[in-house]
Amino acid sequence: MKLIIAIIQPYKLEQVKEELYKAEVNLITVSEVLGHGRQKGVTEVYRGSKETGNLLRKVRLEIAVNDSFLEPTIKAITKGAKTGETGDGKIFVLDLKECVRIRTEERGHIAIG
Amino acid sequence: MNSGDTAWVLISSALVLLMTPGLAFFYGGMVRRKNVLSVLMQCFIIMCVLSIWWVLIGYSLSFFPSKGFWGGFQWLGLNGVGLEPYPDYAGTIPHQAFMIFQAMFAVITPALIIGAFAERMKFSAFLVFTLLWSTFIYAPLCHWVWGIGGWLRNIGALDFAGGTVVHINAGIAALVTAIVLGKRNNLEKNIPTPHNMPFVVLGTALLWFGWFGFNAGSALAANGLAVNAFVVTNTAAASAGLSWALIEWFRNGKPTIFGVCSGAVAGLVAITPAAGFVSVVPAIIIGLLVSVFCFIAVTVIKPLFGYDDSLDAFGVHCVGGIWGALATGLFASKLVNPVGSDGLFFGNPKQFLIQLFTVLVTVVYTGVVTFAIYKLVDMLIGVRVDKKTEDIGLDLTQHHERAYTILE
Numbered sequence: 001m002k003l004i005i006a007i008i009q010p011y012k013l014e015q016v017k018e019e020l021y022k023a024e025v026n027l028i029t030v031s032e033v034l035g036h037g038r039q040k041g042v043t044e045v046y047r048g049s050k051e052t053g054n055l056l057r058k059v060r061l062e063i064a065v066n067d068s069f070l071e072p073t074i075k076a077i078t079k080g081a082k083t084g085e086t087g088d089g090k091i092f093v094l095d096l097k098e099c100v101r102i103r104t105e106e107r108g109h110i111a112i113g
Numbered sequence: 114m115n116s117g118d119t120a121w122v123l124i125s126s127a128l129v130l131l132m133t134p135g136l137a138f139f140y141g142g143m144v145r146r147k148n149v150l151s152v153l154m155q156c157f158i159i160m161c162v163l164s165i166w167w168v169l170i171g172y173s174l175s176f177f178p179s180k181g182f183w184g185g186f187q188w189l190g191l192n193g194v195g196l197e198p199y200p201d202y203a204g205t206i207p208h209q210a211f212m213i214f215q216a217m218f219a220v221i222t223p224a225l226i227i228g229a230f231a232e233r234m235k236f237s238a239f240l241v242f243t244l245l246w247s248t249f250i251y252a253p254l255c256h257w258v259w260g261i262g263g264w265l266r267n268i269g270a271l272d273f274a275g276g277t278v279v280h281i282n283a284g285i286a287a288l289v290t291a292i293v294l295g296k297r298n299n300l301e302k303n304i305p306t307p308h309n310m311p312f313v314v315l316g317t318a319l320l321w322f323g324w325f326g327f328n329a330g331s332a333l334a335a336n337g338l339a340v341n342a343f344v345v346t347n348t349a350a351a352s353a354g355l356s357w358a359l360i361e362w363f364r365n366g367k368p369t370i371f372g373v374c375s376g377a378v379a380g381l382v383a384i385t386p387a388a389g390f391v392s393v394v395p396a397i398i399i400g401l402l403v404s405v406f407c408f409i410a411v412t413v414i415k416p417l418f419g420y421d422d423s424l425d426a427f428g429v430h431c432v433g434g435i436w437g438a439l440a441t442g443l444f445a446s447k448l449v450n451p452v453g454s455d456g457l458f459f460g461n462p463k464q465f466l467i468q469l470f471t472v473l474v475t476v477v478y479t480g481v482v483t484f485a486i487y488k489l490v491d492m493l494i495g496v497r498v499d500k501k502t503e504d505i506g507l508d509l510t511q512h513h514e515r516a517y518t519i520l521e
Contacts, residue, residue: 011147
């Protein structure tokens with residue numbers, strides 16, 4: 001079992017979701033974060049003082065998958081989020097020790113699917 | 114000159130001005146978070162640009178007495194528009210009071226169209242479009258319906274506070290703009306929901322409040338007619354808000370605040386042409402029915418034809434305005450306003466036909482010329498933003514500003 005954490009551009013969320021659904025990955029948690037890559041981002045100007053985006057809005061996805069779904073999920077996220085420009089984001093893969101479905105108290109691979 | 118009348122008209126002018134920021138929040142709450150500032154900006158820049166345009170050119174084009182397409186150029190820069198009354202328009206208030214009252218109508222009318230092209234129009238194109246639209250559509254139509262010598266006024270069209278000049282006018286422009294601009298990206302997968310419903314409610318409240326100036330102020334005097342307009346305005350808004358809530362309750366299972374707000378605004382739109390001509394029971398009927406018509410326009414007709422009138426400027430303002438203009442032809446009574454006419458239900462079917470004709474003229478003229486202006490602006494500078502800009506949002510891309518912070 002793996003936990004995928006992906007940081008993507010906020011405006012790519014819909015496309016990523018679309019690709020994930022196509023790959024039959026229907027479980028997802030989404031949160032809004034501030035983040036910082038090597039890009040300059042979009043400038044913000046407040047009464048003349050420029051703020052060249054230090055922390056920009058990003059979207060974080062957390063998806064728990066069974067091992068067989070790992071590559072398809074990574075491919076789906078990449079397909080949905082990629083623009084080829086800096087700021088596309090990153091995907092992290094963590095080992096997942098346990099997963100519990102609260103409603104039925106099932107554990108393990110069944111709980112993920 | 115009457116100080117009570119003057120005070121009332123000045124207050125009404127301020128109330129109508131308040132409606133434009135009210136509209137800004139009404140619309141602003143409905144768009145996605147990334148575009149809220151663009152809506153507020155469009156409304157506020159209109160307040161700035163058109164206020165100046167009005168005193169320099171617009172008032173003269175709209176209200177100088179003449180039988181022409183426009184009023185005339187004699188009052189450019191308010192030349193000859195002084196502080197003594199101009200009795201042909203309003204005998205008991207300074208001429209400039211009438212002028213500034215009308216200014217607020219000229220400001221809010223193009224702001225209504227924002228609802229159709231929200232979230233995808235280039236700011237520069239929007240400015241050019243608004244100026245051309247005001248000059249070639251608002252001013253002539255205003256002249257024809259309200260100006261001395263105006264041909265629609267002369268055939269007896271009744272429009273107390275702007276059902277035709279403001280709402281049908283802007284509403285048709287909205288439909289045309291929505292169609293030619295095209296739908297927002299990813300609409301089917303990504304139904305945009307209002308990002309801040311409390312703003313929508315706040316906006317509605319400001320609109321309802323300001324509308325008393327819009328309608329009752331159009332009596333141009335602090336008198337019985339103003340009171341009639343005030344009373345029927347409140348009544349129609351109330352009955353329409355209730356009506357929409359009931360329709361939703363019955364059809365969808367639950368009434369929503371968005372529905373009550375939409376209904377109230379629709380009711381206010383519909384009573385606008387009628388406020389100085391109908392009494393309170395017709396006002397209730399007008400309000401009850403406008404929500405039915407607008408509800409159908411928004412939930413049935415829009416999905417059926419597939420145009421992306423983002424914030425229902427056509428569905429509420431145009432449809433509501435058309436109903437209001439026709440209802441004026443049905444329910445107008447000389448008992449309310451001896452200077453007006455009787456409507457169909459008071460023994461004069463001819464008024465209904467005059468109203469219908471006026472509606473058709475407005476629809477055709479505004480529709481065609483809005484299309485032409487749009488195409489011209491699109492050719493010169495391009496009207497719609499590109500896909501990436503639309504995805505990122507107009508606030509950051511057109512204005513380099515962000516409305517809300519998450520962490521600091």
